[in-house]
Amino acid sequence: MIWVAATLIAAIAQTGRNAAQAGLGARVGTVGATSVRFIFGLPFAALFLLLLSPFTEIPRPNAAVLGFTAMGAGAQIAATAFMLLTMRGQSFGVATALMKTEPVTLALIGAVILSEPLGAGRLGAIGLATLGVVLSSGAKWSRAGLVPIANGIAAGALFGLSAIGFRGALLALPEGGYFIHALTVLVLTLTIQSAAMLTWMLAADRRALRGIMGEWRVSMAAGALGAFASLFWFIGFALTPAANVRTLALIEVVFAQVVSGRILRETTGRLQLAGMALIVIGVGWLLVVAAG
Template structure:
């Protein structure tokens, strides 16, 4: 059986789990602050990632994969880049509206494609590149509000684009780490890389919070039930992201994930009975067209 297209359901599952995690994190932010809610995905996600790995080892009897040359630089670079991306995203959102920051950040698939080619030499066809550009343009159209992308100065613009670049770099680096294992099946390599990445991120953030924001750390312990739920969903989403990265270019994975924007728009309109503007319809049509083109080129 051809398993190469399993990155498609894996990516869709990752997007769904991430949406649920974001909902829990939004609630946690009100109670323990932005930094405290952010670190939950790493600190509370790590035990679940270890559990996923233990279950996989027990079910398959497969040995843990051996890190090859380049594994540690890739996994550390991915871990640090993801933390930096989150920090830039939150900083930009303090200065600009959420939807505006999203518009800048969602240039990520295009930037990821550049990193994938430059760093890993991942092959991307001309059709794939066009599809990525079309889907990214669709997100910007959906998120854009008249005058919002030019008002407020250059600082939040650079932070939003920088966040997208770092998220793209982290996705590329994590794929590089997965490919750098010397052996192992793709689920084993993906899960092992996830455990190592979360361990690195947890260590960095524990040191940072202990030194600079102990209150946020203790607050997350106090809200351990909600934090554990967000951590589980975060680890589940990351598990599927990493499986996608193990099977195809990070640019393909991050572009397909843009369907989350369409889902969110549809759900919000259904729940709140709000009308959909022509601009939003155009943007969603571009996203669907771009994603459809990507899947066609990958088939």
């Protein structure tokens, strides 16, 4: 199953992009650090599409493609804003866990907007893996406030809406294979997002714009990794419902826990171990359902 390999590649590349962006926030601000994935990712995606153009026909986006892409691009920017809000206060773990409920909202939104079947097996697998993430997060639910919870739910729902927008755009393209579809929608998405972020920074945050230009080496690395990760996310979205892709991606939580335990020597509690087990079972269940 190509979508499985594409999802795992995307998750690994996204981890690299996050590492590249890690120190940017303190130097260029949150808006600047967020924008580099779009602004510096666009040249790489556009160049790749240009290089492929002599060898394959580039699909022509219609009104439906543009509408779905704009919805996905806008929802992703808004989701990122809510995600940044969750990083404040003592309820970070709670809000982060709630953001990982994205596969559930994805399945529900996909059923409504794209008429994708839910199915008891698929819903059960998604729910089990999502519960595993919540348990393995180690969140202190007793300290949770309504605002962090609301921000986390909003971020998860908006990330889900963005993925539905991207899948809708991919399905609406009239001709071509899944790879050229993914690359075309990626270029459209990054163009919209770059234009929006540049407009905002020129109007309200020129310091951030000067900052990312001054940090161009790190920004280029983050942009290249971000574009690479997004391309493989879109390949996954082109081949299977977005909820399947995002549920499989939850396996990165297990990888992160293993790394933190083996390399950083951090202890893992019983509840976290139970959560990791539920993630593995849920992802395995989903793969069986998808294969059938």
